[in-house]
Amino acid sequence: MPRGTFNYEKSRGNARAIFYIALQMNTLLNFDSEHLWHPYAALKNTPARFLAKSAHGTTIETADGLKLIDAVSSWWCMAHGHNAPEIVEAIRKQSEKMCHVMFGGFTHEPAIELGEKLVNFLPEGLNKIFFADSGSIAVECAAKMAVQYQHSLGRPERCKLVALKGGYHGDTAGAMALSDPDGMHVLFRGIMPHHYFAERPNCRFDSDWDDSDFASMERVVEEHKNEIAAVICEPVFQGGNGMWLYNAGYLKRLRELCDRYGILLILDEIASGFYRTGPRFAMMHTATQDCADFIKPDIMCIGKALTGGSITMAACVASEKVADTITNSKIPAFMHGPTYMANPLACAAGIASLSLFESRDYASSVARIEKRLKANLEPLRSLENAADVRVLGAIGVLELKAKPSADDILKVIKETGVWLRPFCNYVYTMPPFITSDAEVDRICEAIKMIGKCEPAPIVDGEDEFHE
Numbered sequence: 001m002p003r004g005t006f007n008y009e010k011s012r013g014n015a016r017a018i019f020y021i022a023l024q025m026n027t028l029l030n031f032d033s034e035h036l037w038h039p040y041a042a043l044k045n046t047p048a049r050f051l052a053k054s055a056h057g058t059t060i061e062t063a064d065g066l067k068l069i070d071a072v073s074s075w076w077c078m079a080h081g082h083n084a085p086e087i088v089e090a091i092r093k094q095s096e097k098m099c100h101v102m103f104g105g106f107t108h109e110p111a112i113e114l115g116e117k118l119v120n121f122l123p124e125g126l127n128k129i130f131f132a133d134s135g136s137i138a139v140e141c142a143a144k145m146a147v148q149y150q151h152s153l154g155r156p157e158r159c160k161l162v163a164l165k166g167g168y169h170g171d172t173a174g175a176m177a178l179s180d181p182d183g184m185h186v187l188f189r190g191i192m193p194h195h196y197f198a199e200r201p202n203c204r205f206d207s208d209w210d211d212s213d214f215a216s217m218e219r220v221v222e223e224h225k226n227e228i229a230a231v232i233c234e235p236v237f238q239g240g241n242g243m244w245l246y247n248a249g250y251l252k253r254l255r256e257l258c259d260r261y262g263i264l265l266i267l268d269e270i271a272s273g274f275y276r277t278g279p280r281f282a283m284m285h286t287a288t289q290d291c292a293d294f295i296k297p298d299i300m301c302i303g304k305a306l307t308g309g310s311i312t313m314a315a316c317v318a319s320e321k322v323a324d325t326i327t328n329s330k331i332p333a334f335m336h337g338p339t340y341m342a343n344p345l346a347c348a349a350g351i352a353s354l355s356l357f358e359s360r361d362y363a364s365s366v367a368r369i370e371k372r373l374k375a376n377l378e379p380l381r382s383l384e385n386a387a388d389v390r391v392l393g394a395i396g397v398l399e400l401k402a403k404p405s406a407d408d409i410l411k412v413i414k415e416t417g418v419w420l421r422p423f424c425n426y427v428y429t430m431p432p433f434i435t436s437d438a439e440v441d442r443i444c445e446a447i448k449m450i451g452k453c454e455p456a457p458i459v460d461g462e463d464e465f466h467e
């Protein structure tokens with residue numbers, strides 16, 4: 001059977017055509033499971049996959065005509081919804097002029113324009129931008145930049161970082177080494193550089209700050225201060241390793257501690273940035289009175305929503321202090337340089353995405369979604385299998401005591417038309433900011449249905465992180 005594109009619309013209602021499509025779909029899916037690795041999944045014998053055909057706004061359409069609300073913004077990047085026409089048009093226009101040119105020895109208008117937009121959009125003082133190809137690479141760059149900064153100051157022994165248990169910073173070796181040491185990357189310990197870890201902050205986002213929560217970080221930093229280049233954390237929202245929301249007071253204490261010992265602070269805003277937790281960046285939750293009064297990092301990482309989920313691109317952004325120190329040293333070049341750095345198509349997408357962030361009132365949209373998520377999810381605390389409910393901005397999490405089976409989750413997805421991607425015991429939503437109230441209600445209904453499913457029997461030796 002030849003592989004080809006589907007023509008579902010034309011053949012809708014025609015039984016023979018539907019049969020043909022099903023056959024074609026099976027051929028494609030068989031090839032897929034024979035040859036294509038998927039994230040955190042076995043090559044073969046995985047639960048059924050959907051064959052995505054197109055995606056617009058909040059909805060992904062599959063080859064067999066299912067319409068699924070993307071309740072996880074395709075892993076948290078699709079802030080404006082799928083295929084925002086402004087972004088699609090910007091990529092198309094740029095593709096007619098120049099798809100790519102090396103950034104070594106060349107620069108180009110899309111990179112400069114995106115840089116200008118970012119300088120205006122990012123917190124003041126964070127304005128030295130290194131474009132990277134993905135979030136993980138932006139984290140690698142941040143860690144290297146911190147080490148190079150200390151080296152520039154004549155402190156080459158400061159080459160370790162401190163990170164938080166329960167954190168997630170990506171899947172490359174350097175980023176894995178900064179993620180939860182007992183999490184999904186345990187298998188690769190042997191190839192990871194060694195860093196130090198403080199306990200996960202326990203004080204909840206919405207409770208009063210409890211200073212004892214900072215003791216572990218203080219102890220680790222004081223013990224190893226002369227080896228430490230930087231502390232890295234996801235501000236307020238620890239995503240990929242536990243969907244946890246912690247108190248902003250922690251970040252204020254962290255800023256003071258880093259300043260005391262000449263240690264840099266790296267905030268990984270790859271998941272939390274661009275309004276996901278309410279304000280433009282999660283660090284802004286540390287503001288006391290006016291919105292300018294919040295703690296700032298020395299280096300920050302952004303990604304995901306930067307291009308509105310259209311093309312992979314991220315950035316590591318340094319303060320003037322960091323950039324000047326490196327620039328005025330014996331090795332003035334920052335020692336990193338990916339092939340696709342500042343890819344013009346990605347820059348064009350980033351410019352269009354930032355224009356949408358500037359022109360739309362996402363702070364209000366996210367506040368609306370937050371209210372709706374709270375109203376729908378808080379009552380789920382009473383479910384027998386519920387361990388916790390957490391909501392902040394456009395993030396809603398139902399933590400279960402035990403996870404249901406993949407088959408049961410699939411059934412709920414098909415029944416409700418809501419695409420959810422629970423992991424471990426976390427059933428969560430991070431919808432696009434254009435998601436309507438009615439769609440949020442549907443998403444929450446699907447979360448509730450998953451919360452009501454029977455917990456799956458625990459299979460000995462099964463790794464809970466894979467599909």
Ligand SMILES: Cc1ncc(COP(=O)(O)O)c(C=O)c1O
Pocket residue numbers: 134135136137139168169170171234239240268269270271272303304314
């Ligand atoms: C906080 C954080 N940092 C880094 C990454 C890695 O980004 P990427 O998957 O683009 O490499 C992620 C991805 O989920 C993330 O949530």
